[in-house]
Amino acid sequence: MLDPRPVSHEALAHARGLAAGYGGPPVLTGVSFDVAPGARIAVLGPNGGGKTTLFRVLLGELQPTAGTVGVRARCATVPQTERTRLDFPVSALDVALMGTIPRLAWWRRPGRAERRDALEALGLVGLREQADTSFGELSGGQRQRVLVARALVQDTRLLLLDEPFSGMDSQSAERLMRLVDRLVADGRAVLVATHDLDQARAWDLVLCLNRRQIAFGPPDSTLTRPVLEATYGAAIVPLPDGGRGELAIVPPHHHDHDEEAR
Numbered sequence: 527m528l529d530p531r532p533v534s535h536e537a538l539a540h541a542r543g544l545a546a547g548y549g550g551p552p553v554l555t556g557v558s559f560d561v562a563p564g565a566r567i568a569v570l571g572p573n574g575g576g577k578t579t580l581f582r583v584l585l586g587e588l589q590p591t592a593g594t595v596g597v598r599a600r601c602a603t604v605p606q607t608e609r610t611r612l613d614f615p616v617s618a619l620d621v622a623l624m625g626t627i628p629r630l631a632w633w634r635r636p637g638r639a640e641r642r643d644a645l646e647a648l649g650l651v652g653l654r655e656q657a658d659t660s661f662g663e664l665s666g667g668q669r670q671r672v673l674v675a676r677a678l679v680q681d682t683r684l685l686l687l688d689e690p691f692s693g694m695d696s697q698s699a700e701r702l703m704r705l706v707d708r709l710v711a712d713g714r715a716v717l718v719a720t721h722d723l724d725q726a727r728a729w730d731l732v733l734c735l736n737r738r739q740i741a742f743g744p745p746d747s748t749l750t751r752p753v754l755e756a757t758y759g760a761a762i763v764p765l766p767d768g769g770r771g772e773l774a775i776v777p778p779h780h781h782d783h784d785e786e787a788r
C-alpha cells in the first residue's frame with residue numbers, strides 16, 4: 527500500500543510503507559516514519575518484532591521488499607551486544623579508531639589525526655581514561671559507550687542503538703541517556719531499540735513494531751494500553767503499585783533467535 531504522506535526536506539531518514547524480510551514472508555510490513563534532526567526515537571517491540579531488521583534496512587544492509595526508505599545522513603549503529611567478541615584483544619581506543627576506517631583511503635592506516643579524533647570521542651563518552659583498557663575488561667555499559675564513541679568518530683548524524691540498555695546498570699543507562707541528549711542537541715538523530723517503557727516515555731517519539739508498525743508518534747499517543755497490547759501481546763502487565771495505571775512489560779526471555787550466521 528502506498529503511503530502518500532510527503533517527506534519533509536529536513537528528514538535525515540524516512541520510510542513509507544516499508545516491508546522487509548529474509549527471503550521468506552516479510553518479517554516487517556507497513557512501516558512509515560520520518561526522522562527529523564534532533565529527534566530521539568524509541569523503537570519498541572517484542573523479541574522478533576523486527577527492530578534489528580528495521581535498523582539493517584536503514585543501514586543499507588537489507589533491501590526493502592516493498593515501500594521506500596530514504597537515508598540522507600551518514601548512519602552508524604551500535605549493535606546488540608555480542609559476547610563472543612569480548613575475548614578479542616583490542617583496547618577501547620582500537621575500537622573507537624575502527625570508526626575512522628571508512629573515511630580513510632584504502633592504502634592508509636589510522637594515523638595521528640585519527641587517534642586524536644578517537645581519543646576526543648572517548649572523552650565525549652567519558653572514557654578517555656580507559657583508552658588503553660582492553661575492550662573485554664570494560665563493563666557492559668562502558669562497552670556500549672565505546673561503541674557510541676566509534677559511531678561518533680564516523681561523524682554520523684543518524685545513530686542507531688540496538689538495545690543498548692539490556693544488561694546495563696541504571697547508572698550506566700542514565701549516563702548513556704545524558705550522552706544521547708548531548709548528541710541530539712547537536713542536530714543528530716538517535717533511534718534506540720529498547721524494552722524499557724519508562725525510558726521510552728522520556729523520548730520524543732515512539733515507534734511500536736510487532737512484525738508490522740503498530741504506532742508511531744509522541745509517547746502520549748503511543749504508550750497507551752491498546753497500542754502496547756498490540757505491540758507486546760500478553761507480555762504487558764500493570765505495574766504493581768500502579769495507581770496511575772502505568773504499564774510495564776515482562777522482561778523478554780533471552781532465547782537468541784537472531785544468532786546470525788557469520
Ligand SMILES: Nc1ncnc2c1ncn2[C@@H]1O[C@H](COP(=O)(O)OP(=O)(O)O)[C@@H](O)[C@H]1O
Pocket residue numbers: 548553571572573574575576577578579580783784786
Ligand atoms: N538473518 C536472518 N535470517 C532469517 N530470519 C531472520 C534473520 N534475522 C532475523 N530474522 C527473523 O526476523 C524476525 C525479526 O527479527 P529481528 O528484526 O531480529 O527482531 P528484534 O530485533 O525486534 O528482536 C524474527 O522472526 C527473526 O527470526
Ligand SMILES: [Mg+2]
Pocket residue numbers: 577578579606688784
Ligand atoms: Mg534485535
